[in-house]
Amino acid sequence: MIKFASKNIRFLERISKIPVLKYFFVLKISENFPQINSEPVLEKFYTDIYVSNRTSKRTVKNRFPDLNEISFEYIKKQKNPVIHDVAVSSGISSSEFFDFLKSKNINSDFYASDKYAEIRVKKGFITKAYSSENKLIFAYFACFFAVDKNIFFPLTVLLHKILKKIKVPEKFDYKLLLLHPELSQKINKNEIEFINYDIFNTEINDKFTFVRVMNILNLGYFDEQKIKTALKNIKKSMKENAVLLVGRTNSDGINNAGFYKKENGQFVHLKDVNKGSEIKELIKNL
Numbered sequence: 001m002i003k004f005a006s007k008n009i010r011f012l013e014r015i016s017k018i019p020v021l022k023y024f025f026v027l028k029i030s031e032n033f034p035q036i037n038s039e040p041v042l043e044k045f046y047t048d049i050y051v052s053n054r055t056s057k058r059t060v061k062n063r064f065p066d067l068n069e070i071s072f073e074y075i076k077k078q079k080n081p082v083i084h085d086v087a088v089s090s091g092i093s094s095s096e097f098f099d100f101l102k103s104k105n106i107n108s109d110f111y112a113s114d115k116y117a118e119i120r121v122k123k124g125f126i127t128k129a130y131s132s133e134n135k136l137i138f139a140y141f142a143c144f145f146a147v148d149k150n151i152f153f154p155l156t157v158l159l160h161k162i163l164k165k166i167k168v169p170e171k172f173d174y175k176l177l178l179l180h181p182e183l184s185q186k187i188n189k190n191e192i193e194f195i196n197y198d199i200f201n202t203e204i205n206d207k208f209t210f211v212r213v214m215n216i217l218n219l220g221y222f223d224e225q226k227i228k229t230a231l232k233n234i235k236k237s238m239k240e241n242a243v244l245l246v247g248r249t250n251s252d253g254i255n256n257a258g259f260y261k262k263e264n265g266q267f268v269h270l271k272d273v274n275k276g277s278e279i280k281e282l283i284k285n286l
C-alpha cells in the first residue's frame, strides 16, 4: 500500500486532504520526497503543519509577484545586495524571488531562514514527530489515527496533550527537512544559503541590505511586545539604509505589506502595498 501510495501521485493528492490520514503518509513516503513533483502534494506535506509556537507553515507558489516587483526597485539601487528572506517555511517563495532577481540581472548574497525547517521522527506503534526544540508536533497510532492539536476532534486534541507529556526520545530514527525541492537545489548549488534564524533570539549585526518578513509577525500569532522584540532584533541585523519588507497575505491572497528603510537606527516608512502592514503602528512607535 505504501509503495503504491508513494508512486501514485493522484492517490497521494487525495489522501493528503484527509486530516487523520495525512501525517501517516507524510512520514511513510518521506524517503521519496525528492522524487515528488506534484505541487498539491508538496504544499500539503511540507506546509500544512502548525509548529510548536502555533504558527502555521502555510505557504504557496506565486504568492508575492507584486512585492517582488517593488522589492526589485529598491534592490537594484543597492551596490552589493545581501538579502534575507525570514521564516520562509518550504522556501518556495525565496526560490521564486531569487529567480526573479536573477532574471533582472541582480547578483546578490541570498539567505533564507526558518526556525522550524526540520522535523525529527521517532518511529513505533505511536510514531511521533518533534520540532528542533524537541516539542511534539504530531503523532499517529498504528496506521490511521493522527494526533495533532490542530485536527479539531476532541480525542486527537486530548491525545496530543497526553503525548506531549511523555519523555522526548533520546534518539530519533530520522530527520526530515521541510524544504521545497526547488530551494534545496539552489542550496546545493550555493545560490541560496539556508540559515537557522529565530526572529526573537538569533543575533546578527549589520549584515543585510534587504530583509523580507512575510506572514510571521502577525498579530494573530504573537502579542505586540513579542512583535516589537522581533522587529528590534531584525533591525539590528540590517545595515544602515537597508530596506525591510513586512506584511501579511490575507485570506483572498492580497498582500498587505509595507516597505521601510533603516535610517539612523530607525525604521522610516517608504511605501505601503494595498492596506500596508497590520503592524504599521508598532513599527512607527518602535
Ligand SMILES: C[S@@+](CC[C@H](N)C(=O)[O-])C[C@H]1O[C@@H](n2cnc3c(N)ncnc32)[C@H](O)[C@@H]1O
Pocket: 051, 053, 055, 056, 057, 058, 059, 060, 063, 086, 087, 088, 089, 090, 093, 113, 114, 115, 116, 117, 197, 198, 199, 200, 213, 214, 215, 216
Ligand atoms: C506562515 S509561514 C510563512 C512562510 C513565508 N514567509 C510566506 O509568507 O509564504 C510562517 C513560518 O514562520 C516560521 N516560524 C515560526 N516561528 C518562528 C521564529 N520564532 N523564528 C523564525 N521562524 C519562525 C514557521 O516555521 C513557518 O515556516
